[in-house]
Amino acid sequence: MKEVPISTCEREFILKAIRDRKRIDGRQTYDYRRLKVSFGMERGCCIVELGDTKVLAQVSGKIEEPKKNRPTEGSIIINLELSPMASPAFEPGRPTESGIEMNRILERNIRDSRAVDTESLCIVAGEKVWSIRADVHVLNDEGNIMDAASIAAITALAHFRRPDVTVMGEEVTIHSPEDRDPVPLSVHHMPVCVTFAFFDQGEFLLVDPNRLEERVMDGRMVVGMNMHREICTLMMSGGMLLVKEQVLRCSQIATVKVAEIIELIQKALDKDAQARQAGEKCGFAESVPANKITTNKKEPTLIDTTAAAQQASQVIQEAGPVDKPMSNMIVQAPGTAQIGEGLVNTWQIDDVDMESEEEEEGRKKSVTNGKEAEATSKPTERKRPVKAVSHADDSGSEEEEKVMLYQGDAEMKSTEDSTALQQPPNSDKPAKKKGKKKKAAQK
Amino acid sequence: MADSVGKVVIPGDVLSEFRASEKTSKVALGPGLRQEGEEVLVTKSGILRHKEPNLYWIDCHQRRYIPAKGEDVIGVVTVKSGDVFRVDIGATQPATLSYLAFEGATKRNRPNVKVGDLVFAKLLVANKDMEPELVCIDSGGHSAGYGVIPADGGFMFHSSLNLVRKMLSPNCDILKFLGKNVPFETAVGVNGRVWVKAKTVKDTIVVANAIASSEHMTNAQIRTMIRQLLDKLSGF
Numbered sequence: 001m002k003e004v005p006i007s008t009c010e011r012e013f014i015l016k017a018i019r020d021r022k023r024i025d026g027r028q029t030y031d032y033r034r035l036k037v038s039f040g041m042e043r044g045c046c047i048v049e050l051g052d053t054k055v056l057a058q059v060s061g062k063i064e065e066p067k068k069n070r071p072t073e074g075s076i077i078i079n080l081e082l083s084p085m086a087s088p089a090f091e092p093g094r095p096t097e098s099g100i101e102m103n104r105i106l107e108r109n110i111r112d113s114r115a116v117d118t119e120s121l122c123i124v125a126g127e128k129v130w131s132i133r134a135d136v137h138v139l140n141d142e143g144n145i146m147d148a149a150s151i152a153a154i155t156a157l158a159h160f161r162r163p164d165v166t167v168m169g170e171e172v173t174i175h176s177p178e179d180r181d182p183v184p185l186s187v188h189h190m191p192v193c194v195t196f197a198f199f200d201q202g203e204f205l206l207v208d209p210n211r212l213e214e215r216v217m218d219g220r221m222v223v224g225m226n227m228h229r230e231i232c233t234l235m236m237s238g239g240m241l242l243v244k245e246q247v248l249r250c251s252q253i254a255t256v257k258v259a260e261i262i263e264l265i266q267k268a269l270d271k272d273a274q275a276r277q278a279g280e281k282c283g284f285a286e287s288v289p290a291n292k293i294t295t296n297k298k299e300p301t302l303i304d305t306t307a308a309a310q311q312a313s314q315v316i317q318e319a320g321p322v323d324k325p326m327s328n329m330i331v332q333a334p335g336t337a338q339i340g341e342g343l344v345n346t347w348q349i350d351d352v353d354m355e356s357e358e359e360e361e362g363r364k365k366s367v368t369n370g371k372e373a374e375a376t377s378k379p380t381e382r383k384r385p386v387k388a389v390s391h392a393d394d395s396g397s398e399e400e401e402k403v404m405l406y407q408g409d410a411e412m413k414s415t416e417d418s419t420a421l422q423q424p425p426n427s428d429k430p431a432k433k434k435g436k437k438k439k440a441a442q443k
Numbered sequence: 444m445a446d447s448v449g450k451v452v453i454p455g456d457v458l459s460e461f462r463a464s465e466k467t468s469k470v471a472l473g474p475g476l477r478q479e480g481e482e483v484l485v486t487k488s489g490i491l492r493h494k495e496p497n498l499y500w501i502d503c504h505q506r507r508y509i510p511a512k513g514e515d516v517i518g519v520v521t522v523k524s525g526d527v528f529r530v531d532i533g534a535t536q537p538a539t540l541s542y543l544a545f546e547g548a549t550k551r552n553r554p555n556v557k558v559g560d561l562v563f564a565k566l567l568v569a570n571k572d573m574e575p576e577l578v579c580i581d582s583g584g585h586s587a588g589y590g591v592i593p594a595d596g597g598f599m600f601h602s603s604l605n606l607v608r609k610m611l612s613p614n615c616d617i618l619k620f621l622g623k624n625v626p627f628e629t630a631v632g633v634n635g636r637v638w639v640k641a642k643t644v645k646d647t648i649v650v651a652n653a654i655a656s657s658e659h660m661t662n663a664q665i666r667t668m669i670r671q672l673l674d675k676l677s678g679f
Binding site: 004005006007008009010011012013016017020022023024025026 | 519521531533557559560561592594595597598599600638644645647649651
């Protein structure tokens, strides 16, 4: 689907506002939109909101063989996903040119700047290393995905914990989280991207352009920088030329912005770590703001309940003593019991099954004939007996199938559809223990 | 039916006992309601509304515009092809606008419309099987406020359909109260597009943001918000 076309009216107005040193969302030239970093229940899951732009990053790790030329280094893969959910302009399937460009910037910024120590991801040199993968999904595009994605990726990497691994001679043991605390990745520094949008051939610049500004801009520059004022990436795109002073100015602004952003990330990480340690609730559900709509709110109104109370007491008075629940529980086989009688199955099942069920029903009736007579002769004013009994009635035929399964082998064939009952309760399968050490035999 | 009016209904609900008009003994079903055989089904989740004598519809929050005949919309001209303009009105299909559907336009005297222009128009045809068709004149051939919106200093923003309906509702104060304090021109399209123009760029931005943020506010809250905004504007 094509993106909504931008009108000349909007374009002219945005440019005019920028020349007046104003922005359409009321921000100043160097202001970021409200930045929010939140974490999921899982380690290595992070959502970054930059105004209405929303990006999710999920980090995962697996063990694989290293590259031949770097036998002692683990790998870091970053994958940026631009789904049509984020914006109708993104097509599903092959990544677009801009998508590849942004993915490359992310890789350069995080992997090529050696932000995460890859040597420490090695388990057995030349044979087994950790491969860490960061999937960055754009959930909503309201401009400046680049900054949000870079913040999400590095924060998720810092939040991630990989399972601890010990090597004993030939044997590699991966410890479960219950067994040993998972270990964090060693993140040396946190590079973050800052995007500048240029207008009027680089005369005017804006930090953190929103969607409309992005569509009007002449070109942009992405500066990836860390706390130590080291530039990790610098990328310019769009058809415009910049003077040296402008680039230097951008890097100056970037240092200030990066310091602010990293401080915010650190705060969010610390807060999450504290919440986890204290056993408090964490995850997205906790961080979703409660957007209350007040216009449709109704004032609480009092309801007259006196009539209802009278009616209730009347009902209680009029009602006779409750029928004794039928206690004729029949133990069919060890672990299976039946309450009451089975009725004809009201479910629409194939004729074959119905027949087999009817057969079974007939057999059952002959067995418990006396009890059935007792049940039917009971005077019941209500159409259905006690609730529990009626429930048992509905599922009666199913329970009988159960009985047949356990008892005889001949009837097994007639009740093929009851998949839940395929396995006898005392099967010989070994029960899986939770938290059991997975052992990976060395080659 | 009277007890369901004003309550939340969800898709699949079956409604009955509508109050029909006395003259024609008919019931008019608006958006979100559909007749299926003998019964009337709900197709959107929202609040059931009723207007005397026999009009029923579902009021809900959405951004996707579904064209309806006779509604005023703001569109962006995307293509000029032959004797029609293609206009994006935010619906599933672009609408067509004939070059003759402007005031004073003849075969010789074509209106000056460029690609990217904003037009304020009325929907002449809105049908689920046909392309929507727009006109910029009323039945008498006069412009009646419709036509190309000049691109000098105004700004158009997108909002939810709920907000534009709220702005146009007679018991909403936002435009009245805002207009008393900051003079501005506006065009509201029920397709969720609002064009505003005030004296300065700053005022335009303020007006646009005030309108955009007033969606979930009551009249009292809107007044307070506007007062605070004006205080900030005058440099408190």
